[in-house]
Amino acid sequence: MSRKVFGRQASFLTAAAVVAHTIWTSAAPALTYPLYAQEWHLTTFTTTAIFAVYPVFVVLMLVVFGNVSDYIGRREAMLLGLAASLGGTLIFALAPDVDWIFIGRAFMGVGVGLSAGPSAAAVVEFSAPGRAAQAGSATAAAQAFGMIGAALVGGALIEYAPLPTRLNFAVLVIVLAVLMVATWMLPDHTASRPADRWRPRVPAIPNGLFATFVTATAAVTASYVLGAMTLSLGAQVARDIVASQNALVNGGTIALFAISSAIATVPARGAKPSRVMLVGSAIAIVSSGLLALVAVLHSLVFYTVAQIGSGMAYSLLLLGGLSLINTAAPVTHRGATLSALFLIAYLAQAVVALLLGKIATWASLSSAVDLGVATVATLALVTLLLDAVRNTVAGRRARKAGTH
Numbered sequence: 259m260s261r262k263v264f265g266r267q268a269s270f271l272t273a274a275a276v277v278a279h280t281i282w283t284s285a286a287p288a289l290t291y292p293l294y295a296q297e298w299h300l301t302t303f304t305t306t307a308i309f310a311v312y313p314v315f316v317v318l319m320l321v322v323f324g325n326v327s328d329y330i331g332r333r334e335a336m337l338l339g340l341a342a343s344l345g346g347t348l349i350f351a352l353a354p355d356v357d358w359i360f361i362g363r364a365f366m367g368v369g370v371g372l373s374a375g376p377s378a379a380a381v382v383e384f385s386a387p388g389r390a391a392q393a394g395s396a397t398a399a400a401q402a403f404g405m406i407g408a409a410l411v412g413g414a415l416i417e418y419a420p421l422p423t424r425l426n427f428a429v430l431v432i433v434l435a436v437l438m439v440a441t442w443m444l445p446d447h448t449a450s451r452p453a454d455r456w457r458p459r460v461p462a463i464p465n466g467l468f469a470t471f472v473t474a475t476a477a478v479t480a481s482y483v484l485g486a487m488t489l490s491l492g493a494q495v496a497r498d499i500v501a502s503q504n505a506l507v508n509g510g511t512i513a514l515f516a517i518s519s520a521i522a523t524v525p526a527r528g529a530k531p532s533r534v535m536l537v538g539s540a541i542a543i544v545s546s547g548l549l550a551l552v553a554v555l556h557s558l559v560f561y562t563v564a565q566i567g568s569g570m571a572y573s574l575l576l577l578g579g580l581s582l583i584n585t586a587a588p589v590t591h592r593g594a595t596l597s598a599l600f601l602i603a604y605l606a607q608a609v610v611a612l613l614l615g616k617i618a619t620w621a622s623l624s625s626a627v628d629l630g631v632a633t634v635a636t637l638a639l640v641t642l643l644l645d646a647v648r649n650t651v652a653g654r655r656a657r658k659a660g661t662h
């Protein structure tokens with residue numbers, strides 16, 4: 259019996275929703291970390307380790323299966339990823355102790371590792387004719403909406419509904435189940451499949467793409483480190499440094515990060531990736547500095563402004579990096595190239611989250627915030643430097659080609 263298949267627009271929206279799930283699934287536990295710490299007497303390092311397990315397993319999946327969707331199709335790879343994410347979320351909803359939380363987080367990492375690259379590639383391939391260049395903007399916006407869902411739905415359920423450490427995840431289980439049904443209805447489509455047979459391999463960079471890849475990866479990594487600071491420490495910063503005890507208020511500050519992230523993609527559409535990364539890097543440096551000031555002043559107003567700026571920087575750096583890759587990567591290796599980019603970004607996210615948690619436990623939460631700020635500022639500057647070098651080299655090659 260033949261199955262019903264979505265058209266292009268519905269397929270595009272479904273692929274974007276799968277992108278959104280990668281962030282919603284990642285961010286869903288963010289507001290429960292302080293509750294776990296209180297209920298099970300956990301250190302800050304342990305709660306950030308819960309966060310960091312996720313990108314570690316994302317990286318493992320990207321190393322082994324980073325190019326699998328180029329061979330079996332985007333739909334199949336996304337279905338496998340969604341199934342793992344659903345399993346991990348269900349474990350969170352039922353977990354009796356912190357050991358099960360780590361297991362659930364690992365399943366979430368597997369799910370996102372299998373679906374991050376394929377969903378980003380599917381957004382490109384299901385875009386309307388002539389609109390593929392704007393797929394990076396759609397991907398960044400989808401990630402922002404995923405974080406908004408996690409922050410506002412999670413914050414409201416934790417603060418005002420029963421079972422604050424469980425109901426949030428039960429709702430997400432339902433969302434993921436619906437999304438799996440929608441993904442099942444996607445066309446069995448990959449733009450152009452390689453001729454050889456699939457085998458596990460580390461995601462590779464196509465020839466001639468190294469400078470572009472390094473620049474794009476630096477931008478996306480800076481974006482993801484900003485996300486790691488918000489999702490691994492954000493709720494605890496709001497609770498301990500700013501002294502806000504309301505989960506919805508704390509979730510609202512994270513939602514502001516996501517809302518400003520979504521809004522920032524609107525004026526950036528159609529802009530050159532270099533310009534987008536320049537603006538994103540500048541905002542990242544300023545907003546990170548403001549976050550360091552929050553640790554001293556204990557101001558919810560300053561924290562809110564810092565979150566808005568960080569959200570804008572997150573989106574612009576992500577958009578600039580993805581746009582750079584989407585326009586340059588060959589179709590037959592698009593999934594593998596995007597997976598290689600996400601591999602590095604998620605690995606950096608895991609390392610930074612663990613390091614911040616260790617510093618917060620050994621020294622103080624303020625010290626961890628300061629280290630995160632310095633890391634983001636450094637990555638933003640590196641992004642600007644790499645893009646300047648890339649543009650200079652490309653200009654020289656163009657002038658040299660013009661003389662022949």
